[in-house]
Amino acid sequence: MKVVRMHDDALSQVSYLIGCTQTNECIVLDPPRDVDRVFKTVDEAGWKLLGAFETHLHADFVSGLRTLVEGHGIHAWLSTEGSDLPAWTSKCAHLVHALHDGDEVSIGRAGQLHVRAIHTPGHTAESMSFAALGEEGRVLGLFTGDFIFAGEVGRPDLSSRLLGGTDPRIAARALREALLKLEGFSGEVPLYPGHTAGSMCGRKICTLPRSSMAIERRINKSLQCAHDEEVFVEQVTRGLPDPPSYFNRVKAMNAIGADAQALPAPEFLEASAFLARSREPGCVVLDTRCFTRFSEASLPNSISVSVDKWFASAAGSYLERDDRVLMVVEPTLLEKAIRVLFRVGVDRLLAWTTPAELESLSDDAFFETDINEISPREARRRLEAGEATFLDARLCGEYESGHLPGAIFAPFTQMPHRLASLPRDQEIICYCRSGNRSELACAYLRRHGFKVANLRGGYWPWAGRGFPIEVGAPVGVAHC
Numbered sequence: 001m002k003v004v005r006m007h008d009d010a011l012s013q014v015s016y017l018i019g020c021t022q023t024n025e026c027i028v029l030d031p032p033r034d035v036d037r038v039f040k041t042v043d044e045a046g047w048k049l050l051g052a053f054e055t056h057l058h059a060d061f062v063s064g065l066r067t068l069v070e071g072h073g074i075h076a077w078l079s080t081e082g083s084d085l086p087a088w089t090s091k092c093a094h095l096v097h098a099l100h101d102g103d104e105v106s107i108g109r110a111g112q113l114h115v116r117a118i119h120t121p122g123h124t125a126e127s128m129s130f131a132a133l134g135e136e137g138r139v140l141g142l143f144t145g146d147f148i149f150a151g152e153v154g155r156p157d158l159s160s161r162l163l164g165g166t167d168p169r170i171a172a173r174a175l176r177e178a179l180l181k182l183e184g185f186s187g188e189v190p191l192y193p194g195h196t197a198g199s200m201c202g203r204k205i206c207t208l209p210r211s212s213m214a215i216e217r218r219i220n221k222s223l224q225c226a227h228d229e230e231v232f233v234e235q236v237t238r239g240l241p242d243p244p245s246y247f248n249r250v251k252a253m254n255a256i257g258a259d260a261q262a263l264p265a266p267e268f269l270e271a272s273a274f275l276a277r278s279r280e281p282g283c284v285v286l287d288t289r290c291f292t293r294f295s296e297a298s299l300p301n302s303i304s305v306s307v308d309k310w311f312a313s314a315a316g317s318y319l320e321r322d323d324r325v326l327m328v329v330e331p332t333l334l335e336k337a338i339r340v341l342f343r344v345g346v347d348r349l350l351a352w353t354t355p356a357e358l359e360s361l362s363d364d365a366f367f368e369t370d371i372n373e374i375s376p377r378e379a380r381r382r383l384e385a386g387e388a389t390f391l392d393a394r395l396c397g398e399y400e401s402g403h404l405p406g407a408i409f410a411p412f413t414q415m416p417h418r419l420a421s422l423p424r425d426q427e428i429i430c431y432c433r434s435g436n437r438s439e440l441a442c443a444y445l446r447r448h449g450f451k452v453a454n455l456r457g458g459y460w461p462w463a464g465r466g467f468p469i470e471v472g473a474p475v476g477v478a479h480c
Helices: 036-045 065-072 087-092 158-163 168-184 213-219 229-237 246-256 271-278 291-296 311-318 331-343 376-384 396-401 412-421 436-447 459-464
Strands: 002-008 013-020 025-029 048-053 075-079 096-099 104-107 113-119 128-133 139-145 190-193 283-287 302-304 324-328 349-353 372-374 388-392 427-431 452-455
Touching: 002 036, 013 036, 013 113, 013 139, 013 190, 025 036, 025 113, 036 048, 048 065, 048 113, 065 075, 065 087, 075 113, 158 168, 158 246, 168 229, 190 213, 246 311, 271 283, 271 324, 271 349, 291 302, 291 436, 302 436, 311 331, 311 412, 311 436, 324 331, 331 349, 372 376, 376 388, 376 427, 376 452, 376 459, 412 436, 427 436, 436 452, 452 459
Parallel strands: 025 048, 048 075, 075 096, 139 190, 283 302, 283 324, 324 349, 372 452, 388 427, 427 452
Antiparallel strands: 002 013, 013 025, 104 113, 113 128, 128 139
16 A cells, blocks of 8 residues: 655645555545646556545535546545435436445455545544555554544534534544544554644644554543543533634535536736726635735725635635635736635636736725734723724634733634624724734725724734733633
């Protein structure tokens, strides 16, 4: 067996090719939506793709499984533990196979690709891990999806938060029972998780690209306490940050199966044509320039999201699937931006232009941004004068450790869900740890008519001056 990782840096997500070096055949595990990446990697390995497996119903990226089946005739295996096969599979039943706990599947000319399904619920009800088997049933590797990561386990709360699924504490008990199944695996068994550090599908995933059962028994605190139900449930349900808003859209798309379609190919427009298109109903300008340039000159109905580590979470959350998106982006970043948006379910990418083209427009084309960066001293003056309120765009754990007086808790990726509860009768001063996430929040709120300012440097310049801070979880939350 040979394993090839396909790592998506933008989403901290991993798909895998599991190949047989004797027959040059392979299967793909958790295929991404842009399946051309899969076929490119298969070709580079000199293999032939025979099948696709899905570990669970994903919330953070749109699956490419349906595209592989309907568009390329690839056989697929899906868990039916806790759920039925999705409706779209009825039209290609000869290609889609149901999986139950303990099922073993042999694929290829000599059956050399041999995997066993292991039902591992908790993160989702249908979650399935896969043991790759060698001679005499020896386990060569364990592919765990979002069940267990390097140093962490999958979150038991997402199904409840997104689709009204199982109560997190009930899901946590199921997760604990699934973890106990791992006791039969030797320490040398490699563990191939579905996510790496930075993913919101786990709380604190460590930086190892892969792990082993021996390593997990040494470093994984949740695994270590799995024999004590009460301790375990408390461990895995506490400190879970709010997931990005786009998880709701992606989970729903995957539940029905995302339609097979090609990667979007937006047309390039010169400045005047781009300006005209931006004025059409339903169009949203996704401006990827740095926040300073955006705040100096931007088109109406624009949002500011740089193509950086926050791009998937922020752009995915601030855009809706039916938005008609126009992009301001450097040519070197265009393909990455398109692919990331496609993976998080933003499809209608109509056109793009460069920052240089945009900035060649006359001044009267631009919107008066009215987003100022203010110093901690000025922010304190406005707060004490009753002119403003603070908005904390960080995660729950950061807020709990220390926040500015009276700050509204509104993580930057949750902004679409928080609009109705935010005040419109006074200025909102946004802040985060260093100022980057709050810039995204400012641009989004400005687009929706709020008067905003960004706290220069974020939380620490305020705290470092000895200005007052408060500690404790947000209102309505016992602890983070």
